[in-house]
Amino acid sequence: MFNFKQYFNLVILFLVIGLILGITNPVISQQKLTAYVSFYPLYDTANKIGGNQININLVIPNGAEAHSYKPSPQKIAQLEKADIFFYNGVGLEPWANKAVQNLKQSNVETVNVSQNIDLIPLASQHNAKDNHGQYDPHIWLDPVNMKKIAKLMTKRFSKLDPKHKEVYKQNFDQYARKIDKLHHKYKTTLTxxxxxxxxxxxxxxxxxxxxxxxxxxxxxxxxxxxxxxxxxxxxxxxxxxxxxxxxxxxxxxxxxxxxxxxxxxxxxxxxxxxxxxxxxxxxxxxxxxxxxxxxxxxxxxxxxxxxx
Ligand SMILES: [Zn+2]
Structure with missing residues (x-):
């Protein structure tokens, strides 16, 4: 049986080991990852999936009109501090294409969230401006798409931060239940x-x-x-x-x-x-x-x- 002194020594020993590992191995010293997202729906989702483990930052501030917003060069420079950057990728952020090219050179991971989504081509009646691509960018207004985006975020957060994989998975499961419920409510109401x-x-x-x-x-x-x-x-x-x-x-x-x-x-x-x-x-x-x-x-x- 341990007496108090042995127990106390053991605690000190673990503290010392922890301290040494913490100094020599930066992964063990709880440094949070930093993610940037281009606009609000991605911010909401990123927070629900990784909010407690990851610093989530928003590029297009709340209150700004997303289509016409142009980030300052300083704001673009901040993106280089990120570990990962999520963006719409369907022409909502005309500034993002160039930013993404630069970020790739700075070893920041970039994720186009529209990659698994069935995009709707712009009808000619929309008079789409040349720099806005050929697809409708408003993918987030369909809950089914948001579930795919949440899943993509979960994957990428887990890959960057495998230690918290289980947390991200649990957060995704919770998100999926909520978004399925929302989708169901839409489906049954709009019949x-x-x-x-x-x-x-x-x-x-x-x-x-x-x-x-x-x-x-x-x-x-x-x-x-x-x-x-x-x-x-x-x-x-x-x-x-x-x-x-x-x-x-x-x-x-x-x-x-x-x-x-x-x-x-x-x-x-x-x-x-x-x-x-x-x-x-x-x-x-x-x-x-x-x-x-x-x-x-x-x-x-x-x-x-x-x-x-
Ligand atoms: Zn719009």
Whole structure:
């Protein structure tokens, strides 16, 4: 049997061994990995998968409009401190392609999260700008895609930090349960709809509408800051009447002017449909996340597609 003194000596011995290993082996001295993600939905997911083990940093700040944001050279330089960088990769971040080339030379791992996702080609009507690639970038608005992204993050975190593999796996399992539940809720809510079309302020909901059997009519193209011509507005009013629309969806981080004009001209009620590309101050204060905002979206969608 140990007496107190033997026990005490043993504790000291382990402390000394720990100290020596800690000094000589940097892996054992708990240094957290640093991950950068380009925009909010990836930030939310990265935190849910690796948040306690990994420092997660956001490049496009909350409150900024994701499509038009350009990081400063200083911000781009910060990325070089990262162990790993996750980005959308479908033209949401035109600045990312060049950044990724540089990061590869600095041995920062870069992960294009759209790699396992069935991308939707941009229809010609979206008037996609040349630098925006040929696919719709709004992959995160389909929960099925978010599950794939979470799985990809889990894999990459586990590879970089195998010591916490089990933690990442457990976090993924929890994430998967939540996202499956969200998907199920969307699927069961958006059935037997009276209305197939939704009128949205910018063409951000292609993945969501495709997944749940709806069709989007967009006031502007793939970028929220484009301004429709008077001719395009007239066409939209006609569309709204043709499809018996009662609602128009507005998003939280873009200008409401055109939406207000349309609402008045076509006698539409305005509802919010959040692109979740970034959080507003109020959403941050109210502890909103991807899941709660997607549930808010579903409540408003339900209103619009259940009445005609
Ligand atoms: Zn968008």
């Amino acid at each position: 037997n709809n009276q209305q197939e079309y939704i009128l949205v302020s910018h063409a951000a909901f292609g993945y969501l509408t495709n997944r749940y059997g709806l069709k989007q009519i967009a006031v502007t193209g793939i970028e929220p800051h484009e301004k429709p011509s008077p001719k395009a507005l007239t066409h939209l009013i006609k569309e709204a009447n043709k499809h018996d629309l009662n609602y128009i969806f507005m998003e939280t981080l873009s200008s409401p002017r055109t939406v207000n004009v349309l609402a008045q001209e076509a006698n539409l009620e305005i509802l919010t449909l959040n692109t979740i590309a970034g959080l507003t101050k109020t959403e941050q204060k109210n502890n909103k996340d991807y899941f709660s905002l997607m549930r808010d979206n579903l409540n408003n969608l339900k209103k619009a597609v259940k009445t005609k």
